[in-house]
Amino acid sequence: xxxxxxxxxxxxxxxLGYIGLPTAAILxxxxxxxxxxxxxxxxxxxxxxxxIHIEEPGLKTVVRAAIQSGHLRAAAAPLAxxxxxxxxxxxxxxxxxxxxxxxxxxxxxxxxxxxPGNLVILESTxxxxxxxxxIRPRLEQGGLRVGEDLFLAHCPERVLPGRIxxxxxxxxxxxxxxxPASAEKARAVYxxxxxxKIFLTDATTAETVKIIENTFRxxxxxxxxxxxxxxxxLGIDFWEVMRFANRHPRVNLHNAGPGVGGHCISVDxxxxxxxxxxxxxxxxxxxxxxDTMPHHVAARIMQELGHARGPVxxxxxxYKGNVDDLRESPAVEVVRLLxxxxxxxxxHDPLARRAPFATVPLDDALRxxxxxxxxxxHDAYRELDPARxxxxxxxxxxxxxxxMINRDAWRAAGFxxxxxxxx
Ligand SMILES: NC(=O)c1ccc[n+]([C@@H]2O[C@H](COP(=O)([O-])OP(=O)(O)OC[C@H]3O[C@@H](n4cnc5c(N)ncnc54)[C@H](O)[C@@H]3O)[C@@H](O)[C@H]2O)c1
Numbered sequence: 001x002x003x004x005x006x007x008x009x010x011x012x013x014x015x016l017g018y019i020g021l022p023t024a025a026i027l028x029x030x031x032x033x034x035x036x037x038x039x040x041x042x043x044x045x046x047x048x049x050x051x052i053h054i055e056e057p058g059l060k061t062v063v064r065a066a067i068q069s070g071h072l073r074a075a076a077a078p079l080a081x082x083x084x085x086x087x088x089x090x091x092x093x094x095x096x097x098x099x100x101x102x103x104x105x106x107x108x109x110x111x112x113x114x115x116p117g118n119l120v121i122l123e124s125t126x127x128x129x130x131x132x133x134x135i136r137p138r139l140e141q142g143g144l145r146v147g148e149d150l151f152l153a154h155c156p157e158r159v160l161p162g163r164i165x166x167x168x169x170x171x172x173x174x175x176x177x178x179x180p181a182s183a184e185k186a187r188a189v190y191x192x193x194x195x196x197k198i199f200l201t202d203a204t205t206a207e208t209v210k211i212i213e214n215t216f217r218x219x220x221x222x223x224x225x226x227x228x229x230x231x232x233x234l235g236i237d238f239w240e241v242m243r244f245a246n247r248h249p250r251v252n253l254h255n256a257g258p259g260v261g262g263h264c265i266s267v268d269x270x271x272x273x274x275x276x277x278x279x280x281x282x283x284x285x286x287x288x289x290x291d292t293m294p295h296h297v298a299a300r301i302m303q304e305l306g307h308a309r310g311p312v313x314x315x316x317x318x319y320k321g322n323v324d325d326l327r328e329s330p331a332v333e334v335v336r337l338l339x340x341x342x343x344x345x346x347x348h349d350p351l352a353r354r355a356p357f358a359t360v361p362l363d364d365a366l367r368x369x370x371x372x373x374x375x376x377x378h379d380a381y382r383e384l385d386p387a388r389x390x391x392x393x394x395x396x397x398x399x400x401x402x403x404m405i406n407r408d409a410w411r412a413a414g415f416x417x418x419x420x421x422x423x
Contacts, residue, residue, distance in 0.1 A: 008119065008189060009033055012081035014106040016043050016074060018054055018263075018325070019123060019157050020087030021063065022164045028066035030193040035081065036074045037109075047074035055324035055351055058165045080113045083189055087123040087157075091263070091327075096270045098127050100134060107138050114144055119151040119185045125210050125264065126154070127271040131178055131203035152178040153186035154203045156210035161262070161323045172196035176206025214268040215283055220254045221265070222286035225293050228256035228421030238421030239403050256421045258375055258401040259293035259330025261319025266290065266328045294333035297401055297420065301334075301371055302341060304418065309343055310394060313365040315384075316376020317349040321402075324351040331375035332356060350380045366392040373399040381405070386413035 009032060013024040016038040024036040038044050046053045050064040066072035078084065088102040103124055110120065120139060122131055131154050136146045146152050154176045159167040173194055177183025183200040190198055201209075224242070231238035242253045260266045269287050273280045301312060319329035326332055331349075335357070338345045347357065348365040362380075366372060366389050374381050382404050390396050390413045398410055401420040410417050 008082040008185075010079075010081040011035070011083045011085060011189070012037060012078045012110070013085045013087060014038075014078060014109070015086065015088035015102075015124075016047055017087065017089070018056065018161060018164065019159070020085070021047065021052065021054070022056065022059055022159075022168055023085065023087060023123065023157075024072055025059070025062040025066045026165070026168055026193050027189075028069065028072035029062060032071065032083075032192070034066070034072045035079050036072060037076070037078045038074065039076070039105075041076060044074040044076055047072075055353070056164050057162065062165060078110050078113060080115065082117070083119045083121065084110045084113075085121045085123055086110075089263070090124045090126055090267075090271075092267050092270055097274045098271045100126070100130070103130070104134070104138070107135055111138060111142055114139065114142060114150060116144060116149045117151075119153070119182070119189070121186055121189070122152075122154045123157055125156060125214075125268050125271075126207055127275055128204050128207045128211065129275075130154070130207060131176070136178060147179045147182070151182035151185045152203070153182045154206040155186055155190060156206060158210070158213060161320070161325060169193055169195050173198045174201060174206050174209050175199070176201045176203040176209075178203050211268050211272050214265045215272065215286075217254075218260060218265050218269050218290060219282065219286040220252075221257070221260055222289040224254040224256045225259075226289055227253065229296065231421050232423045235423035237423070239419070255402070257293070257330075257377075258297045258334060258420065260290040261327065261329040261331070262325060263327045266319075294330045294337060297330075297334050297373070297375070297399075298337035298341070300418070300420075301338060301373055301399060302343070304397060304399070305343075305370055308370060308395075310370030311344040311346060311368055312338055313369040313372040313393070314338075314345050314347040315349075315362075315365065315372055315374045315381050316378055317347055317352045317355055317359065318376045318378070321377030322351070322379055324353050326352055326355060329376075334373070334375055349376065350378055363392055369393045370395040371397045371399060373401065374404065375401055377402040377404050386410040386415055390414050 011032045012035045014037045016036045024034045028034040050067045086106045088106045091099050093099045175186045228238040245253045269283045273284045314335045317331045346365040348362050396415040399418045407417045
């Protein structure tokens with residue numbers, strides 16, 4: 001039986017997605033006995049078979065090894081454990097508020113299993129105050145007291161999709177305990193595999209750190225996007241402005257692009273706006289600026305096509321290059337806007353799964369098209385042969401929303417090249 005003083009050996013990870021599955025697998029290969037829980041029966045079956053349901057370099061090998069060693073198993077419901085890690089989604093509602101229903105369902109599911117000495121860790125990105133005001137009261141309904149019988153901490157994730165396994169181990173971590181003992185207890189778990197520095201603080205500070213990290217990125221990208229639009233108006237080149245401005249020792253102008261997507265940067269800033277609407281004009285405005293970018297891209301395509309309005313090859317649907325994740329993707333939004341305006345859009349993505357509409361092979365997307373728009377910075381598009389594209393397309397027009405292709409090579413193949421941010 002687990003007691004307050006016994007070592008923590010059994011971990012239950014709730015949610016086997018982009019964060020939970022790599023975390024569960026690494027914990028398992030670090031000596032813990034891990035039960036990975038997911039409400040999707042298909043995911044449970046895939047993981048128990050040693051497979052994975054997401055695209056992430058190296059993950060399959062680690063999951064297979066963890067399953068084969070017997071240290072990881074997936075299940076549909078949580079089991080008693082020493083440590084519970086909640087890594088379920090925290091998406092936005094239609095009203096741009098944090099949807100905490102998954103976190104609360106996960107908390108509900110572990111509440112009957114809690115025993116003295118248990119540690120509950122919230123990994124899901126959550127509005128400031130979630131551990132203290134939402135999770136703590138629910139955990140205490142069974143009579144155990146957080147801070148006396150139970151430990152509770154927030155340990156936000158800051159991994160980069162595509163490098164999750166590396167960054168899970170190498171990144172510095174911030175752990176916020178509901179009290180110092182909870183933070184220390186959580187440090188003992190992460191200390192088993194994290195090679196970066198671990199910083200301890202309180203739970204609300206850790207929640208705020210995570211939100212502000214992503215808000216910092218969003219606000220800076222909004223500034224880059226706004227500058228790119230200004231450069232188009234001025235008839236100059238944003239990418240040159242960026243290059244020269246960044247020669248200043250204290251300036252780091254970010255890349256402009258067709259918008260901001262993904263489960264984090266385009267979502268988390270709203271968690272602060274929701275809580276303090278009067279005090280977040282800058283954060284809200286940056287979000288809005290980034291959300292207008294797909295409209296700008298779609299309008300530019302329609303302007304270039306004029307009345308001809310031939311087929312458009314949409315290259316890329318994922319929210320960023322070399323990942324399969326389509327959540328909140330501005331590329332999907334561009335396709336939606338073009339279709340809404342009656343255009344025939346053929347979408348291609350080499351990695352995307354579960355696209356909200358049918359995708360076609362690359363050649364089929366390009367064949368007969370009047371415009372190819374590169375919406376996602378996948379390496380596959382950087383390497384695309386312009387001569388091949390020219391042979392397939394009806395009109396040799398390419399719109400590069402990431403400034404990623406070799407303009408000279410495309411021009412030499414007969415293309416008219418438009419670049420976002422270049423006037
Ligand atoms: N993906 C990232 O790069 C990233 C980075 C940092 C932080 N985060 C945060 O981590 C959290 C998880 O994100 P993700 O990308 O892993 O999400 P995801 O959608 O990939 O995975 C979440 C999984 O949780 C499962 N689930 C939902 N409710 C459940 C429940 N009650 N019990 C058990 N399983 C349940 C879902 O079926 C899904 O498989 C979010 O709060 C996100 O903001 C994500």
